[in-house]
Amino acid sequence: MNMTLRWFGHLDDSVTLKQIKQIPKVGGIVGTLNDLKAGEAWPLSRIRALHREVTLEGFSLEVIESVNIHEDIKLGLPSRDKYIEAYIETIRRLASVGVKVICYNFMPVFDWTRSDLAKVLPDKSTVLAYERAKVEAIDPNSLLSHLTGGAGGFSLPGWEPERLQEIVPLLEAYQHITEEQLFLNLTYFLEKTVPVAAECGVKLAIHPDDPPWPVFGLPRIVKNKSDLIRIIEAVDHPSNSLTLCSGSLGASLTNDLSDIFQTFLERDRVAFVHLRNIRHEPNGDFYETAHCDEAGSVPMTHLIKLLSTYNYQGFIRPDHGRMIWGEKARPGYGLYDRALGAMYIQGQWDSFANQREGRSEYETSRNA
Numbered sequence: 001m002n003m004t005l006r007w008f009g010h011l012d013d014s015v016t017l018k019q020i021k022q023i024p025k026v027g028g029i030v031g032t033l034n035d036l037k038a039g040e041a042w043p044l045s046r047i048r049a050l051h052r053e054v055t056l057e058g059f060s061l062e063v064i065e066s067v068n069i070h071e072d073i074k075l076g077l078p079s080r081d082k083y084i085e086a087y088i089e090t091i092r093r094l095a096s097v098g099v100k101v102i103c104y105n106f107m108p109v110f111d112w113t114r115s116d117l118a119k120v121l122p123d124k125s126t127v128l129a130y131e132r133a134k135v136e137a138i139d140p141n142s143l144l145s146h147l148t149g150g151a152g153g154f155s156l157p158g159w160e161p162e163r164l165q166e167i168v169p170l171l172e173a174y175q176h177i178t179e180e181q182l183f184l185n186l187t188y189f190l191e192k193t194v195p196v197a198a199e200c201g202v203k204l205a206i207h208p209d210d211p212p213w214p215v216f217g218l219p220r221i222v223k224n225k226s227d228l229i230r231i232i233e234a235v236d237h238p239s240n241s242l243t244l245c246s247g248s249l250g251a252s253l254t255n256d257l258s259d260i261f262q263t264f265l266e267r268d269r270v271a272f273v274h275l276r277n278i279r280h281e282p283n284g285d286f287y288e289t290a291h292c293d294e295a296g297s298v299p300m301t302h303l304i305k306l307l308s309t310y311n312y313q314g315f316i317r318p319d320h321g322r323m324i325w326g327e328k329a330r331p332g333y334g335l336y337d338r339a340l341g342a343m344y345i346q347g348q349w350d351s352f353a354n355q356r357e358g359r360s361e362y363e364t365s366r367n368a
């Protein structure tokens with residue numbers, strides 16, 4: 001298992017690489033070029049500069065999240081081919097600096113959706129939350145300003161302000177796209193990109209929809225185990241891989257996370273893992289919590305044990321954390337709680353590894 005942390009770049013993140021360096025065991029940065037528009041090939045000079053910056057601090061840059069997919073690809077428009085060509089160019093350029101995993105999503109129009117970016121928990125930490133009734137009452141046309149208003153001045157992934165004008169015609173364009181059509185459009189994209197990724201040693205790792213059900217009437221096709229099976233079988237190659245995100249998949253009460261993790265670890269189609277805990281309300285709403293078991297509804301220890309059992313060799317990162325200790329940061333992406341999350345996950349991993357390798361007595365005696 002390779003522990004990583006997501007970093008949005010020195011212009012767009014309150015957290016510095018030097019701070020991340022002080023978290024034990026984080027060896028890699030999950031990088032991005034957040035300012036680039038979906039559809040354009042990432043300039044090699046920018047990729048190299050990011051690589052230089054990250055490796056100078058002693059990290060690897062082997063995971064990129066996200067290379068966003070142009071809406072024309074998701075809509076299956078004739079113009080998709082030129083955007084797919086640009087995507088392929090980006091894959092090749094990222095591979096040239098040693099990138100191994102590209103995480104992306106196939107959600108129409110919006111990335112993750114929440115009704116509240118700073119729900120206050122009893123201990124006064126704040127978290128992202130989802131109330132179905134609130135989301136259903138929001139006019140999608142005003143959603144972006146609603147969210148950026150509460151985002152402390154940072155842009156949110158997938159919610160760049162310049163996309164605001166595009167939202168109305170886009171929502172209209174999706175009226176005619178069924179889940180089946182969207183799946184065919186994903187397959188078309190994978191048929192073109194997976195062979196190139198395979199050739200350059202990259203795994204494409206699709207991220208589940210967040211939340212994993214239709215929002216604003218838009219189709220969703222990465223919601224559950226059967227969707228994931230269908231996707232990996234659409235182009236049956238290890239480079240067509242998955243990001244398993246416990247917080248996204250776990251938001252649906254009908255998803256059995258244990259079964260999902262086991263199924264895809266067994267098939268060796270997990271390239272990247274996001275571990276985040278959430279707590280369900282009795283009505284199915286949810287809010288994010290600290291990473292430990294007791295804080296939420298996700299069986300974190302059990303999932304880490306599964307990763308250990310399968311001797312998971314891929315990348316992992318703590319996903320969204322709470323905002324604690326007065327930190328001001330991009331919602332979900334503060335330093336402190338993600339650092340605690342990384343240590344919780346790593347501690348469990350080490351302990352399972354000791355058990356697996358029969359080292360527990362030796363370790364105990366060393367500490368005595």
Ligand SMILES: O=C(O)[C@@H](O)[C@@H](O)[C@H](O)[C@H](O)CO
Pocket residue numbers: 065066067103104105111112157207210245274319332
């Ligand atoms: O919840 C998050 O912040 C991330 O897990 C997603 O935004 C993820 O980066 C994208 O959906 C992947 O493209």
Ligand SMILES: [Fe+2]
Pocket residue numbers: 207245247248274319
């Ligand atoms: Fe995630």
